[in-house]
Amino acid sequence: MRQRIVRLALVGGVLVLALLLLLTTCGGGGSEGAGGEDGPEKPARRSAGPATQLDVPPEYTTRRGWEVVGAGPDYALSHTTGRLAYLEEVSGHRYRLRTLDTETGRAGWSGEAWRPPEPPGFPKLLTVAKDDRQFFVTWSFGKAGDGLTPSGTFVSLDVYDAVDGERRRVEVPWTGAPTVTATGPGVLISDGRANSAVVDPVSGEVSRIAASAVAYPKGCTACKQLTEVRGQTAKGLLLSGAREFWVRGGWYSRRTAPKGADPATGVPTSVAPGLILAKWQLAQGAKRAATHQMWTVHDAGSGKPLVSVECHTPAMEPGRYPQAVVSPSGGYLVAGNLAFDLEAKKGFCFEEEGGAAGLTLASVTDGGSAYGATTARDADEALDGEGGGPVRMSFTTWGVDTLPPNTRLPEAETSGVGIFRWTDREDRLHLLGYPRVG
Incomplete structure (x- = not known):
């Protein structure tokens, strides 16, 4: 159904047509540039550059780009469509998903406003891909607030096609x-x-x-201890035990261990789409077995090791640290003080002679630049500017450059635009897109 909203303003006794919006609603899907009852579309600022001028690495310009003010705490990127999705609160604890074109900052489709389960709060946001299609997914957890639904809790998901905003709701x-x-x-x-x-x-x-219903690999007693679902792969669920990991109905880590590792010691530390970062003990009798561990990136579909590097035994919390971050095209991966060039099959561990981590890397671009900070405990701390001096690492030279102390780091880069985040004194979140110029 198409509606036209026309606002008329009386200026000097003359009736002037001031605003014409085209609102399209179709089967719960998104609408391009839709405003609706909760107000007009709020496109990102882009004409004269963002109003907020952060201190950023010199390869980005703040004179051009776009800015969103008042977004929710999460955002999601679809690299194939060039869209960024973010949430905003519209009224009465209702929320709307909006999108923009990351290259131009121009507003894209917007979803209809909805109310998540109780208690109220910003839903979470992520991206998922299947069959060459990408989707933005908002999710929240709680109870129905209408007083009619039984008091049981559920996970509510709204799945949007990244191309046109077509929406599907699923409640689990x-x-x-x-x-x-x-x-x-x-x-x-x-x-x-x-x-x-x-x-x-x-x-x-x-x-x-x-x-x-979980099936364990034959002969793996450690798999039955502290069993946990760690992620999903194209071949099925990834599970792990106290040691060793496997894909339900698929491969088993003991049979895909990297050369030089003890095959019964693998522990997945982080999972990214198509990739698994795992820690291994070195094989018994290895020269550095007492002081070093092996970190390996595995193909999630086959379990095959892609590239490994030896490193001292840094702090590790499976599922959280080190957090694996992959470049948009999948050519590079960084995690804590580890960096992997997946195409060149090379890895590097940034650490001091005594084994202390020299830095924490938090983002990586297709151009082969990674960003992070010294003394940061994790990626979030590095991006928040709370982890010591900001740095830039080059996959071309494996060198690390120190950036000025107040430099804000890009959280991601897509379509040649770095995505930055900043919170003002009114506790409003700003999302900013600054183009790369170098």
Whole structure:
């Protein structure tokens, strides 16, 4: 259905047509440039450059670009469509998903406003891909607030096609705080242990896998200890035990261990779409087995090791640190003080002679530049500017350059535009896009 909203203003006794908006609503999908009852579309500023001028690395310009003020705490990127999605609160604890073109800052489609489960709060936002299609997914957890639905809790997901905003809602009954990720072709909901559900973004179908249905690799006693669903791959769920990991119905880490590692010691530390970063003990008798570990990037579909590097034994919290970040095209991966060139099959561990991590890398671009900070405990701290001196690392030279102390680091780069985040004194989040010029 198409509606035309026309506002007339009386100026000097003359009726002037002031605003004409085209609002398209179709089956719960998004609308390009839609305003609706919650106000007109609010495009990013871009004519004279963003109003906020942050101190950024010299390869970006702040004289051009775009700015969004008052976005929610999360955003999501679709590199194939060049869109960025963000949430805003519109009224009465209702939220709307908006998009923009990352290259121009021009507003894209917007979803309809909706109310998440109770208690109210900004839903979470992520990106998932399946069958050469990308989707933005908002999710929240709680109880229905209409007083009519039974008091059970559930995970509510709204799945939007990144191209046109077509929306599908899926509600999954769930007990206890969920973990929701999208490292494979579906949206994975887990309880932090071995119970899980996978939502197909194309069909909306929900597949539940109970802990009692988990099959363990033959002969792996450690797999049955501290069993946890760690992510999803194109071949199925990735699970791990106290040691060793496997894909349900697929490959097993003991059979895909990297050369020089003890095959019974693998622990996945971070999962990204198509890739797994795992830590291994060196083989018994190896010269540096007492002081070093092996860190390997594996292909998530086959378990095949792609590139490895030896490093001292840094702090590690599986599932959180070191956090793997992959460049948009998938050619580079950084995680903590580790950096991997996946095409050249080279890895590097940035550490001091005594083994202390020299830096924490938090973002990486297709051009082969990675950004981070010294003394930061994790990627979030580095991007927040709370982790010591900002730095830039080059995959061409493997050298590290120190940046000025107040430099804001790009959280991501897409379409030649760096994405930056900043919170003002009124606690409003600003998303900024500054083009790369060098």
